[in-house]
Amino acid sequence: MNENTISLEENITATERGSEGPAPAFGAPSVFTVRGLGVHYGGLPALRDVSLDVQPREITAIIGPSGCGKSTLIRCFNRMNDLIPGAEVSGEVLYHGEDIYAAGVDPVTVRRRIGMVFQRPNPFPKSVYDNVAFGARINGYKGDMDELVERSLRRAALWDEVKSKLRKSALALSGGQQQRLCIARAIAVEPDVILMDEPASALDPIATVRIEDLMQELKQEYSIVIVTHNMQQAARVSDRTAFLYTEVDEAAGQRWGILVEFGDTSDIFTRPRDKRTEDYVSGRFG
């Protein structure tokens, strides 16, 4: 670990200390400050000039039609794009004021603070218990593992359903339970932010509502960014919404995502400023 990594951790600790009081007032320091963010895959643009702020203990939703760069954007928040060959990120992503793309920042450290839950539940082929304990063990967790597993499962609203089958395979759980297990696994390493990329799109309506309820619980303690193609879901669960849209250059045969509008979710769904947002949320295209 080098200097940058250490200062990132220090910065986070300072922020956490500062947020023990009442809920952050408007204008509180952002969790993420994104400025002029762009992503290219193999030299082709995928996302251009995105600027937005993610506030602490809020749910920020990213919506937009297929191919507008929603997943590309959310993957910038914990450097998941690093794992894609040929991906280049430009612009700034500041996490508690610190550039996570600065030379010397360890992406693994970033991902420990910024957890992620994916579209398809992806538990390890291990027991329920081992799934939750996995990250903590790797991190050399010294505390009471049973207690950590129980606490994480309770926070993920799954404990009552699995407490009698902790040693059973996680793969035997239902899809909705598996997704909540993945959330429990993500929060077991005590992250600060949880990124969710279409967390409910593979689930039935009841399991979806459970995940949405859970998100409301989780935002008391974590900041959440969610990508969803279900804009009603964004409307129901989020505090702020970013609407992305695809721009096309026919001549060059290129298309890329841009941020059209970012604001309070109630404004986006009752009085959007941009005609394209209005057309999208009212179902006129997309």
Add this chain to the structure above:
Amino acid sequence: MRETFHRELERLDQDVVRMGALVEAAIENATLALAENDLELARKVMDGDDAIDDLFLDIEKRALAMLAQQQPVAGDLRLIVAILRCVNDLERSGDLAFNIASVVRKDLEIITLKPVSALVYELGHASRRLLSKSLDAWADKDIALAEEMDQLDDEIDDLYARLFKELFALSRETTFEVAMNLVLVGRYFERIADHAVNMAERIRYFVTGNEEHLG
């Protein structure tokens, strides 16, 4: 399930009752100010109308956001629609209380005629009672109570008709200005009662899903 949404809907529902209590107090004070020619109390009623309007706008904004964001259906949808209509009735009643208070003037005591003043006072009380009953019915979503409202409204219509008669009988003993103001005040109270009856309709709509008009 959907606990956050249902908690917020409950808060919205309670705020309707809170708004109703402000309007009820405004009507009571306006009646009193008129009866006692109390300018200070009348001013208080008029100043208080801003708080009612603010609450109205706040409830309306939150209800609209819920419609846009929460996709309410069935009882939840009916409740939000009923709330939106109900706060309209309350806001209007608040304005009418403002109008009544604005009739109170230093240089012109409106209620100088004994038989008429008693009637105006009675009208004021009756319309406030009707609103109060309507708010109780709203708070408990009590459809039986809501249905009693029709009868009470008839009493108010009778009082209003009697006010007219008395004024004609006493036309030689008063000025045109006083008579006009009394007719207006009577009309305002009668309108307040109509809004209270409308609220009862909203309750019936929420509980049964039927759009029936009480009158």
